Amino acid sequence: MTAVLYEIKTLRKVYDGRAVLDLESLRLERGKIIGLLGPNGAGKTTLLEILAFLLRPTSGRVWFQGEEADFAGSGIMHLRRKVVLVQQKPILFTTTVLKNLAFPLKIRKIQEKSRSAVIQELLDLVGMREFTNAPAHKLSGGETQRIAIARALACFPEVILLDEPTSNLDMEHQITIERIIHNVNVAKGISVIFTTHNMMQASRLADETLFLFEGRLARSVHENIFTGIIETDSEGATYCLLQNGLKLAVKSEKTGPVRVSIDPGGLKIEETGEAFRPDHTFRGKLIQVAEEHGRVRATVDVGVPLSVLIPKESFRGLHVTLGEEVWLTCPPDSIQVL
């Protein structure tokens, strides 16, 4: 058996003349937890639906464990049964939790006697045993997500695809879902591919992270993405005016409406505004601090929340606490016009 799970070549999905997905080549390995990171509209959901064999690509080829998928043919059914997708805001059928979990077992013609043992085991795995006979459509968001994962596992999949499994969930449920995903991969050996726009979640959970931006694979994730307009003032300086009125000095040949991405590693936090430059430096409030791979990820609200990555030592030297005013320097080099 090959260790390659998916192989993709020149895959494109076009909606109304616009390519929402355009991948030259991609190989995903088996047995791993793979995170697909990207902002909204990056094509993450489209890619997952193609990987689940639910959506037909406009062009391109997809192999699953060495077998090429024929999206138009009847053979797609047999590939689809090896993979399962848990959609963002998953849907449970309007019946009991038990019957939701029984559905994949029933269509796989698993005997009624053996069904209940499988269902109980899966409900235990997601910690929802006491909900067996509860009406599924009355569960909370977090509970729905857990039942949806349990139901997906009742398909005995080789891969489970999860579309933003923790978006719209509180921290407690996020942790629960992440633990379940980890267990599914380690204990059951099921490959996991999940999408998120949360950097920290991807780095916590995934063995491998892929970045998707505007339908293409990117070398790194674009962060701090904003829409704005590039203008040149009377003195010949080029600015990007963001929607909230923030004016950033940029180096760019482009003019007019653009999207810009600000590299969190290029931003600097200072306690005082000594090195103040009106077009580079902004006053803001430190609203969030977290550790990320030996560095500190801080969020500073300068009218828009900006994510900043700085070495731990630099942060220690700052002597600032949450809620305090800081100065944020945003050099033109750190701004990329997309």
Add this chain to the structure above:
Amino acid sequence: MAFLTDSLLSACLLIGSLDPELIFIIYVSLKVSFLSTFIAGLVGVPAGFFIAFKEFRCKRILITLLNTLLALPTVVVGLFVYAFLSRKGIFGTFDLLYTQKAIIIGQAILIIPIVTTFTFSAISRIDDRYRKTALTLGANAIQAAGIVFREARFGIVASMILAFGRVIAEVGISMMLGGNVKGFTRTMTTAMALEYDKGEFVLAVALGIVLLAASFAMNIVFNYFQGKTRE
């Protein structure tokens, strides 16, 4: 007003005595209405599914046409079917005119647009993610349609009840295609029209009461399913 109160009293007595003529009229009415609704369901529900799931040319025109047919006058259907079933018509050799079968055919034509349109709208209201969820869980196209049907079931049942209510109360088709033949094709509505013509109100009022009761029962069931849909 005295005739109404007198008739009402006599009508209640007539119902109470389980008059065989009355019972037979009720039986014919219910039988043709159930059968025509059943046929309309067999045709209309799959048609509604087809329109909801398939993309084809002139889909919008078809939907507009069906919506127009919702207000189809019964006499137009009667006339139209008569043209086919009369001795000179292409189906004249089957000798269907003035039989219960003719009424059933006419009534089914009347309510097929109702069942189709309301099934289509019940299914359109179901989020496409239900179908996708069923497919990713391993269902084939038919099983996935079954899931959508299950989610839309209350809406579909409601459309059938609505259709039944329309045929049980209609008079044009029953009269033109059934001919109001005593003991064969006399239904509640045609009998009422005849009794009215004769100036004998007792049977007419009795039938009116039964018809209202049937309509009331239908509405109770309809409301029950509507409530279920909203849950």
